[in-house]
Amino acid sequence: MTNIALAATVTTGEAVTFWILAPLALLGAIGMVAARNAVHSALWLVLTMLSLGVFYVVQAGPFIGMVQIIVYTGAIMMLFLFVLMLVGRDASDSLIETLRGQRVAAVLVGLGFAGLVGTLVARAVSGTEAVGLDAANRDGNVQGIAALLFTNYVFAFEATSALLITAAVGAMVLAHIHKPKSEKLGQPETMRLRFRPGNYPAPKPGPGVYATSDSVATPARLPDGTLSQRSIPEILPTRELSSRETAPKGTEK
Amino acid sequence: MTSAVLLAQDPTLSDFGHDPWWIVLIKIVFAFVFAVLATLLGVWFERRVVGFMQVRPGPNQVGPFGLLQTLADGLKMAFKEDILPKTADKVVYFFAPTISVICAVTALSVIPFGPMVSIFGHHTPLQVTDISVAVLLILAVSSMGIYGIVLGGWASGSTYPLLGGLRSSAQMISYEVAMGLSIVAVFMTAGTMSTSGIVAAQAGSDSSASLGGFEFFAPGWYAILLLPSFIIYFVSAVGETNRAPFDLPEAESELVAGFMTEYSSLKFALFMLAEYVNMVTVSAVATTLFLGGWRAPWPISIWSGANEGWFGLIWFFAKVILLVFVFVWLRGTLPRLRYDQFMRLGWRVLLPLNLVWILALAGIRVLQKENSDAVRWSIIGGALVVILLITLLWPDRKKKPQPTLQEQVNARPQGSFPLPPMDLVVPPSPRARRGVAQRQPANVGGGAPDVIEATSTEEKED
Numbered sequence: 094m095t096n097i098a099l100a101a102t103v104t105t106g107e108a109v110t111f112w113i114l115a116p117l118a119l120l121g122a123i124g125m126v127a128a129r130n131a132v133h134s135a136l137w138l139v140l141t142m143l144s145l146g147v148f149y150v151v152q153a154g155p156f157i158g159m160v161q162i163i164v165y166t167g168a169i170m171m172l173f174l175f176v177l178m179l180v181g182r183d184a185s186d187s188l189i190e191t192l193r194g195q196r197v198a199a200v201l202v203g204l205g206f207a208g209l210v211g212t213l214v215a216r217a218v219s220g221t222e223a224v225g226l227d228a229a230n231r232d233g234n235v236q237g238i239a240a241l242l243f244t245n246y247v248f249a250f251e252a253t254s255a256l257l258i259t260a261a262v263g264a265m266v267l268a269h270i271h272k273p274k275s276e277k278l279g280q281p282e283t284m285r286l287r288f289r290p291g292n293y294p295a296p297k298p299g300p301g302v303y304a305t306s307d308s309v310a311t312p313a314r315l316p317d318g319t320l321s322q323r324s325i326p327e328i329l330p331t332r333e334l335s336s337r338e339t340a341p342k343g344t345e346k
Numbered sequence: 347m348t349s350a351v352l353l354a355q356d357p358t359l360s361d362f363g364h365d366p367w368w369i370v371l372i373k374i375v376f377a378f379v380f381a382v383l384a385t386l387l388g389v390w391f392e393r394r395v396v397g398f399m400q401v402r403p404g405p406n407q408v409g410p411f412g413l414l415q416t417l418a419d420g421l422k423m424a425f426k427e428d429i430l431p432k433t434a435d436k437v438v439y440f441f442a443p444t445i446s447v448i449c450a451v452t453a454l455s456v457i458p459f460g461p462m463v464s465i466f467g468h469h470t471p472l473q474v475t476d477i478s479v480a481v482l483l484i485l486a487v488s489s490m491g492i493y494g495i496v497l498g499g500w501a502s503g504s505t506y507p508l509l510g511g512l513r514s515s516a517q518m519i520s521y522e523v524a525m526g527l528s529i530v531a532v533f534m535t536a537g538t539m540s541t542s543g544i545v546a547a548q549a550g551s552d553s554s555a556s557l558g559g560f561e562f563f564a565p566g567w568y569a570i571l572l573l574p575s576f577i578i579y580f581v582s583a584v585g586e587t588n589r590a591p592f593d594l595p596e597a598e599s600e601l602v603a604g605f606m607t608e609y610s611s612l613k614f615a616l617f618m619l620a621e622y623v624n625m626v627t628v629s630a631v632a633t634t635l636f637l638g639g640w641r642a643p644w645p646i647s648i649w650s651g652a653n654e655g656w657f658g659l660i661w662f663f664a665k666v667i668l669l670v671f672v673f674v675w676l677r678g679t680l681p682r683l684r685y686d687q688f689m690r691l692g693w694r695v696l697l698p699l700n701l702v703w704i705l706a707l708a709g710i711r712v713l714q715k716e717n718s719d720a721v722r723w724s725i726i727g728g729a730l731v732v733i734l735l736i737t738l739l740w741p742d743r744k745k746k747p748q749p750t751l752q753e754q755v756n757a758r759p760q761g762s763f764p765l766p767p768m769d770l771v772v773p774p775s776p777r778a779r780r781g782v783a784q785r786q787p788a789n790v791g792g793g794a795p796d797v798i799e800a801t802s803t804e805e806k807e808d
Contacts, residue, residue: 130435132435132438132500133438136438136497139493143490146486155477155478155479156478156479156482159479159482159483159485159486160482162486162489162490163482163485163486163489163526166486166489166490167485167486167489167490167492167522168489168519168522171489171492171493171496171515171518171519172519174493174496174497174500174515175496175512175515175516178496178500178508178511178512178515179512233478234478234479235478235479235539281758281759281762
């Protein structure tokens with residue numbers, strides 16, 4: 094538990110890790126906003142989340158760091174990717190501004206917000222010494238978290254899990270299409286519909302196969318000599334053969 | 347060996363982090379070489395074993411017993427043309443195989459290969475490193491390894507790889523849940539998440555446990571003590587490594603080669619490396635968590651020297667090879683599952699079983715710690731009531747008896763096709779009756795008494 098005991102002071106290793114990963118985390122955040130492809134955005138976000146996970150580990154929270162990587166990077170971002178891949182790989186955001194000056198305003202407001210939060214955190218924690226870390230981690234980091242979760246915060250913990258389960262069940266209820274059995278047609282009903290007056294029960298006539306053409310666009314000829322439009326698919330335009338196509342090909346001798 | 351060394355056989359967390367940099371380097375190189383060698387020999391092993399199971403020799407031309415076949419294949423692969431599809435996302439396409447390999451190899455860094463040994467005079471555990479949440483680190487890198495497959499499938503820019511990638515992401519998320527839950531039982535029993543600690547916790551093979559006041563023999567290995575967890579872990583490990591019968595992301599009969607359809611040359615080799623390293627890694631993790639790690643199995647462990655020093659490596663590798671053999675065995679035996687069957691197994695069988703088992707185990711743990719008889723008996727009584735309620739209220743799956751023919755006829759709607767009465771008995775035709783009466787008895791005993799005579803009389807009558 095040496096790393097936990099030393100966590101109150103910044104060691105060289107911690108500083109080196111921070112200065113390597115902090116720019117990467119920032120790069121990931123900026124890349125996530127700037128990337129035009131949705132999957133690239135997700136990947137930049139993965140980079141940021143991974144860096145955050147390592148930060149947690151370095152700051153004497155190994156359990157929360159690993160959980161960050163397993164849950165957020167491994168499961169949630171994977172589900173995001175799943176959805177993005179289903180949407181289509183070439184779905185990119187359009188860069189046309191619908192509101193004039195929207196992007197500049199967004200950048201300015203974003204910078205302002207970041208400055209505000211940064212100043213707030215800096216003023217709040219500067220000069221504050223972290224205390225009680227050794228006491229909290231006395232029985233080990235995981236055991237400490239477990240003891241807190243299942244004693245002081247058990248109600249909040251259970252409420253959160255109930256909320257999540259409700260959300261999951263709700264999503265499933267919304268997405269699930271239940272067709273009652275009474276709506277399914279049995280064989281007698283299907284047959285009655287098929288033979289009802291006005292419905293032609295036999296298969297539709299196939300398209301014509303003639304010496305001049307065997308295309309699916311050629312309508313079939315009914316017994317009385319008329320052409321049946323029901324024999325050709327509706328999306329095909331009816332097409333008369335040109336004289337060049339009907340002319341003898343010169344192959345018969 | 348001195349007594350001090352004997353006492354310090356089991357490395358604890360405080361034994362890590364004191365090595366000089368060159369020992370750390372040696373350990374890292376050892377783990378990496380182990381991964382690569384395991385792949386080279388693993389492919390050979392798999393092909394030979396599957397060949398044996400299919401009654402054919404398998405690769406036997408290159409080197410002794412065909413041992414160098416994989417090396418030759420690897421060289422051939424390296425000299426093949428590296429194809430970059432036109433529609434591929436170039437950066438992601440390039441990085442996907444490396445993500446797979448890096449994550450697969452990283453997991454080996456927390457695997458305990460052996461006890462404390464002496465390397466060039468330094469007393470050090472035979473393990474790259476250990477942290478208090480080492481098993482979670484393994485879960486984390488295995489969940490990151492999925493990105494390689496998913497991104498490789500997506501970046502290829504064609505349909506089959508995309509479908510393979512989608513399948514693998516859904517598959518791995520599902521089976522990671524089952525895998526994580528099966529490890530929970532190990533955490534609960536061992537009381538630690540560090541791999542060396544879990545190996546040490548399985549050491550007491552001759553200890554006895556007490557349950558509800560009764561003392562009984564409890565084996566040390568969690569594979570026996572926590573058998574349901576071990577089975578679920580192994581099944582989900584097969585799903586997690588995309589091995590047959592769960593190799594749906596690369597199902598060759600449906601998806602050509604799944605996520606690696608477009609890959610060729612060294613990038614394909616990297617995917618293959620990752621797959622085999624993953625197989626070895628999950629075997630090593632199973633060995634560590636359930637099979638006592640580097641400790642000698644029971645009859646050998648009677649000899650006190652079996653668990654000392656470098657001997658640990660032998661037992662560890664033997665157990666890993668045994669588990670890899672089971673992987674190969676599964677591949678040689680079982681056909682691939684359909685995707686919906688596979689998902690149903692994960693979510694509807696493994697997950698509920700796991701939850702019930704963890705609940706039961708938690709009850710047993712509380713029983714062990716509880717001292718007052720009232721609480722103890724109330725827990726046992728509650729469990730019995732729950733079991734009784736479940737058996738009573740379990741939905742009956744017995745099929746309804748098939749309705750009789752007459753009932754089926756009566757149930758037909760109005761205006762159905764007319765049927766003859768169901769109790770109609772057709773009288774036998776007189777001609778058939780005559781034929782039956784004149785039939786010769788079958789000649790069973792042998793000999794041909796009067797066949798010609800019989801046929802002649804029949805002809806006369808007709």
